[in-house]
Amino acid sequence: MTVFYLQKQKRSDYVELYRIDNEAVQVNVMDLFIHQKWIDDRLVFPKNMTKDKFISLQSVWKQRIWTPDTFFKNGIAGDLTSENFRTNYFQLYENKTVWMSSRVSVDLVCEMDFSKYPHDFHFCNISLMSLSHRKITLNLNWEVFQLSKRLFNTDFEIKFVRRWRCDKTYDIGE
Secondary structure, rough: OOOEEEEEOOOOOOOOOOOEEEOOOOEEEEEEEEEEEOOOOOOOOOOOOOOOOOOEEEEHHHHOOOOOEEEEOOEEEEEOOOOOOOOOOEEEOOEEEEEEEEEOOOOOOOOOOOOOOOOOOOEEEOEEEEOOOOOOOOOOOOOOOOOOOOOOOOOEEEEEEOOOOOOOOOEEEE
16 A cells, blocks of 8 residues: 655646545546566466567557456546556566556545645555455565656645555455
8 A cells, every 4th residue: 555645735846646626525536657567377488589588568468368456445436457448568577477567547535634724734545456366366565666756746746655565354355
């Protein structure tokens, strides 16, 4: 789970990552790049096609290989597994690791209290989980990343990013 700490600010040279479309329902629309990687022993790396340690695959491979059924637990729109979500890039490595980069626009519900506006702070979780896999078969881990300095947002500034593991069990998965 990752938490973005947001602070209202006056500058107009920040990141287009968050925007509140409807303060009444406290929804943030976010454009995200999600990187996922996994090992699939069923795949065969075509060594005779390249001397590189990986090959790039087109997005049509999403229909042909297994991909995690990851979804946003606090999302009300936007989905990593949707047919409408077609912006994918794959790499297959010699050791049968698949790396998938995806772009998604997701509507996330975030708890916000605007009673102290404009002197308030908000935390917005991005909670990912698997719909059908338990943690013994699919392990979701956040890796350390850096936010690009080229991101732009007119309303909010990302103050810090914190990650942690949640091993909570739900009726629909872990």
